[in-house]
Amino acid sequence: MGGGKGGADFDPKGKSDAEIRRFCCAFMAELHKHIGADTDVPAGDIGVGGREIGYMFGAYRKAAGRFEGVLTGKGLSWGGSLIRPEATGYGLVYYVGHMLEFSGAGSYAGKRVALSGSGNVAQYAALKLIELGATVVSLSDSKGALVATGESGITGEDINAIMAIKAARQPLTTFQNAGHVKWIEGARPWLHVGKVDIALPCATQNEVSKEEAEGLLAAGCKFVAEGSNMGCTLEAIEVFENNRKEKKGEAVWYAPGKAANCGGVAVSGLEMAQNSQRLNWTQSEVDEKLKDIMKNAFFNGLNTAKTYVEATEGELPSLVAGSNIAGFVKVAQAMHDQGDWWSKN
Ligand SMILES: NC(=O)C1=CN([C@@H]2O[C@H](COP(=O)(O)OP(=O)(O)OC[C@H]3O[C@@H](n4cnc5c(N)ncnc54)[C@H](OP(=O)(O)O)[C@@H]3O)[C@@H](O)[C@H]2O)C=CC1
Ligand SMILES: O=C(O)CCC(=O)C(=O)O
Structure with missing residues (x-):
């Protein structure tokens, strides 16, 4: 969350839990300087699940001296959200x-x-x-x-x-x-x-x-x-x-x-929302929100394609073009409203 994406070329296959824990802690010893609840918030991805998030969250907490919603996919008893996995x-x-x-x-x-x-x-x-x-x-x-x-x-x-x-x-x-x-x-x-x-x-x-x-x-x-x-x-x-x-x-x-596949990052957003409010939503509350988010992602891409992409009779709208354009328009509009670009007159 926040627009950054990174990783490591450490292969966890064939490594013991202790080796993985040591790697995660060493990784976070440097990474903690560059992330935060209001900057970039890392989450799991290939080869990184709840176990690795736990090791990294613990290392972050110690290094930063704070308990905050800075990684998502956390364990349920220490700030995680139901339905994130x-x-x-x-x-x-x-x-x-x-x-x-x-x-x-x-x-x-x-x-x-x-x-x-x-x-x-x-x-x-x-x-x-x-x-x-x-x-x-x-x-x-x-x-x-x-x-x-x-x-x-x-x-x-x-x-x-x-x-x-x-x-x-x-x-x-x-x-x-x-x-x-x-x-x-x-x-x-x-x-x-x-x-x-x-x-x-x-x-x-x-x-x-x-x-x-x-x-x-x-x-x-x-x-x-x-x-x-x-x-x-x-x-x-x-x-x-x-x-x-x-x-x-x-x-x-x-x-x-x-x-x-935006449901994962979307529920990471819901995990952060719960962390900020010091609240835990129920499984069905999170699942209902996820369903709404996926419905909106589908119709946003679909309707944006209908608006911007010429199509012949009977053609299904392009979800590729629609999703790309929807993402672009959202950022471009926000940048315009915040004065990052403007038309000449
Ligand atoms: N986790 C999430 O919330 C999200 C994940 N994604 C994307 O979904 C995909 C899967 O992620 P996730 O399930 O979390 O990762 P996992 O590490 O849990 O699973 C990855 C799977 O892909 C296989 N795999 C990895 N590398 C290769 C390869 N080079 N060739 C063939 N198979 C491979 C793995 O096989 P093996 O067990 O043998 O390594 C494993 O079955 C990734 O592209 C990820 O970026 C997207 C949005 C959110
Ligand atoms: O949960 C997140 O913030 C990111 C999930 C993810 O790996 C992705 O969307 O590619």
Whole structure:
């Protein structure tokens, strides 16, 4: 929160908790000078979850001599918010729910959804999808892909087992399945999932190539939304956007991460709001606010595209252009109102 984004090239795999704790504390010994509740507020991301946030928050508190809402994703007994761990995955599913509804594709019930990743975003997206009646047909990690072989897909029980595996920083190869999924070494899921309605990249950047985008179209995929940041390559986005223009109502509809995965940072904002007020909201209060935020993110991008981007009859609005322009307009307008730029007369 605040516009900064940074990280470290420290690989936690194969490290003990003590080594990870020492790294987090050393990292914060320097970083604490540059962050604050009213400047930049770091949060979890790839390889950084509640455990690492805890170590860094403790180091910040000691260095700064203050207890304040300066990292998000904190533990519930020391300033965290309910639903923050779930927020990015749940928010993604809520956002795509609006894409389905707007385009007349109905609900999640019976839809086959391909997911990549098996970390924070993928885990909670998968659980919410299963709750809403969808079939999750794949997950993946940096070593390969797990693809469902039967009609019933990956189950909630599977996800719980995978959560434990990932909390121990183990690969998906250690997942014991009852024969309803297959492991494809070194692969991403997209070309191995068979018929699919929705694809949600939730692992890392550049994880959908041009060829994989074309494969998803051939598999009948109608909705693609990024849980990961910059999950699709520019070439893949071009495939989706060209299809949207050419095939109109029959097209694939693509949503960029800056809109579809904003639930995580949004609930970080809600965590900060609770910290400032010294209040704790209930699970359903936070979830309802998250649903509203995702609805607004969807309609803001959609309506901005309708306002600014010329479209032919029957074409679905570009959520890429709409979300980019909506972000730009908000900043440009605020800068104008605050006198940072003005017209000549
Ligand atoms: N956490 C959040 O709130 C938010 C996250 N995001 C984005 O979502 C994505 C996932 O983040 P998150 O779930 O938090 O991270 P996690 O570290 O919890 O999970 C990352 C997942 O991606 C896999 N992965 C990492 N690197 C690669 C790679 N090079 N190739 C293939 N798979 C890879 C990991 O596999 P392995 O276990 O083998 O390392 C793991 O399954 C990222 O792009 C992140 O920036 C966006 C908004 C908010
Ligand atoms: O919660 C946050 O502030 C940031 C979450 C995140 O990793 C992201 O939005 O890319």
